[in-house]
Amino acid sequence: MISARQNLFFLIFSFELALFCASQRVFGCNNTCGSTTVSFPFGFSDDCPIPLNCSATGEVQLRGYRIINFTSGAIILDVPPACNRPAAAANELIWNRNYAMTSSNALFMLGCSRTTASPACSISTEIVSRRLNLSRCGLSGDISCFSSGKLEEFLAPAYSRAVAADCQFFFEPVRDGRDALGQPSLVFSSAEIGWWLNGECRCAANAECEHVAVPGTASGSAGFRCSCNEGFVGDGFADGAGCMKAEKFSASNVCGDRSKLGVLLGGVAAGASLLLVLVLFCHRLRRYLSTTISKEEQTAKCLISQTSSAVSIYSHRDVERATSNFSDASKLGAGAYATVYIGKFPNTGLVAIKRLRHPDNDHFERVINEVKLISSVSHPNLVHLLGCCIDGGEHILVYEFMPNGTLSQHLRRERGDGLSWPARVSIAADTAKAIVYLHTAVQPPIYHRDIKSSNILLDYDLRPKLADFGLSRTGIMAELSHISTAPQGTPGYVDPQYHQNFHLSDRSDVYSFGVVLVEMMTAMKVVDFCRAPGEVNLASLASEAIRKGMVEDIVDPFIKEKWDGRTKASVQRVAELAFRCLAFHSDARPAMAEVAGELERISKEEFCSSDQSGSTLGEERQEESNSTRLMEKSLVASSDSAQNQWPSEHSCSSNGSSGN
Structure with a gap:
């Protein structure tokens, strides 16, 4: 009887230890870069399935290029034009172990031979140089573009033609997009990078597996991506956070099964001194979470990380410093729902900080709604959200600063x-x-x-x-x-x-x-x-x-x-x-x-x-631009000094009128 109990105990212990070791592999992946958090399978250390770069300024990058956004199957990169970037630099994006440039892109290359493989198109370098104000590119020659020409998932065949054409420089990528009227258009200096995990599907419960034919292999080796079913949230991977019901997505079960694992390990450790180290580890982890991150902030971080890794999460102390403790001198204006301040974080220029009034559950949902919506869209005439703060009982949104007011x-x-x-x-x-x-x-x-x-x-x-x-x-x-x-x-x-x-x-x-x-x-x-x-x-x-x-x-x-x-x-x-x-x-x-x-x-x-008539709109804009740039320089030079306030859009003067 004793032997049977011992065998049962060690069987349970071995099983839990295996679970713990598996979780340690996930724990070993650093998923934070400054104030930005990314979700599985991405991270910023070699232990992560798809490692990214974290710059010294806290910018999330891939191969040195800024990441604009994540989607369920792709990474959108900002790849600015360059006249002397070696053609081999394109190969780093064309194919890698876990990602490749999709066929939604085309490559603009310089210095290609006309005697070999033909490009899909040829554009005068002078036209592009003048359009992008890149005088250093010169005005002679042509820029060749290479695309797949087929509805293939990845762009590798097009790059092969660029190599055959003996192209010298990788100018920039161009990808398919939609204009403001919903019509097909080209998005310059931007690349769509498809990603996957190698091997057979390893998706969590309540998740669907999408098979990916990995490029660069003769037979198209197996790859996969996971996504949660409707009504569930999470990364969808068995090795990651998995999926959980949206209505149950709260701080008590945030971002995976770590707390559940801690409870399970604690139960086993209660009867075995051999698990003491594991109990101490879980205890410290849970104490750290409970003392450093509020439940609301935990929930917000997880929700936002599932939406977009491009949105930074700031602490309340960071925001206080950026606005000189929400001083009146930093106030830009006030509305029915919020007060807006001008601020400056260490690694950013001037930003607009919207502080919601009387935070409650409705305001929390409003903040999360705004973060999710703005981070899911990209248009030159939509304001860009930089980050948010759900901390210290405050609900705060951080936007790009618009110097000319409303x-x-x-x-x-x-x-x-x-x-x-x-x-x-x-x-x-x-x-x-x-x-x-x-x-x-x-x-x-x-x-x-x-x-x-x-x-x-x-x-x-x-x-x-x-x-x-x-x-x-x-x-x-x-x-x-x-x-x-x-x-x-x-x-x-x-x-x-x-x-x-x-x-x-x-x-x-x-x-x-x-x-x-x-x-x-x-x-x-x-x-x-x-x-x-x-x-x-x-x-x-x-x-x-x-x-x-x-x-x-x-x-x-x-x-x-x-x-x-x-x-x-x-x-x-x-x-x-x-x-x-x-x-x-x-x-x-x-x-x-x-x-x-x-x-x-x-x-x-x-x-x-x-x-x-001699009075162009461009001149009017230039005059306004010069004055506002001078204003911003003065604000940066003396951030502690009094700044011109922007009047409240919601103030109703003594005449009894109602503004905007």
Whole structure:
């Protein structure tokens, strides 16, 4: 009997020890780089299945190239153009043990021989050099491009042709993408790298296995990727965190089975002194987690790491230092949900830090929602999220700094010297492209639900970026919960049909954008109780004026300073477009793609007109860019000194009007 018990005990001990050793292999993989955490199978040490690079500044890289984003099957890299990069550098991305460049890419090569393998295309070096401002590349010769020409999964055959063509330099990659209107387009200086693990499938329960034919082998050796089934979250790998139900994804079972393993090992160790070391290890690990990371922060880190490794997680102390303890001198403005500060982290330039007010569970979901949505999209006219902070009871988001403030501030003359009509049309056209991208190029589509002039930020060159995704929802989620009585959007911008059926859709964004168009024409406040009772709402006021053919009566006087026949016609076209966007019934409103197309045509005509008159939009942007760059230099030089505040977009002056 004793012998049988001993055998049973050592059998259990051996099994648990094997589990522990297996977990140690996962533990041995360092998955953090500065404040960024990546999920299995990626990491930053040789023990990781797919090792990445961590730069001295905390930037996540692959082969020295910055990683823009991760997807379920690919890594998106930033590969800037270079005139003298050896052709062999492309081979490092073409094929590796666990990743390779996909056939969605093409290679731009320099110095290729025309007497051997033919490239897919040939482009004048002069055209590319002037376009990218790369004078050092010279103006003679051609750039050859090589693509697979087939729907192959990887690009290796195309690289073989480049080698056969005796190309000397790897200029840059180009990959397939979608433009703002959802049409196929090329994304320059960017590469899509497919990844896999070698061998037969080793996926966790509730996960699906995707087989990958590994390139570089005659028979296409077996490789695989794992992804969790719908309703589950995690990396999907048996050797990683596995999958768990989304509704049960909380701090008590964050990122895998480590805590479960600790409990199991503790139970075995209770009856055996031989497991004392393991018990101490688990005890220290659990104590470390409980004392250094709050449950909420643990959950946020895991959720965000599953979404995008490009989003950094900052501590509350880091944010306090960056904003001088949230000083008034660092405050940029305040809204209904948050206060925005300017700040600077050690390894970054100036950033905008949005501190949510009165954090609670709703705010936590809002932060996670915004992080997940912004990190899943990429468009030049959408604001870039740099990181977040879920620590010390605070919910904070960190964005790229937009030095020219908001469109609302420029229209109200709170910043700058006023926007010309061509500048306003250009801003409207670019913003419309971003909304079209959210509605059509992203699957499932995203409805912003809070489009307004104070959420349109301007960079050095007055180019807009749409911000604040806190209320955004995917099209699927909007359909699943299309009845919502919670407050949505900002008064004056909200779809009037919402008050009847509590339903928001892509046409709701069209209505809100129509209000923005009217704002740009009139520079009036969206809701102003100082106006006559029937004119409090700007949308109603403008619709009535447009319907009666009295557009000129409501146009911003600043625009009228350069009023001519061409400008008048352009304003009339925008007014008619806004009138259609403001239709009460959503079915009568145009799709956002149609709105963007019309604004693009108007913008091109305005640019040509202003160019002929000698006052170009480019000059206006350059003047604004110079002044804002000087402002940023002064802010960096004396970060402790008082900084110019950006007025609150939500302040209502003593006249009783309501702003944005």
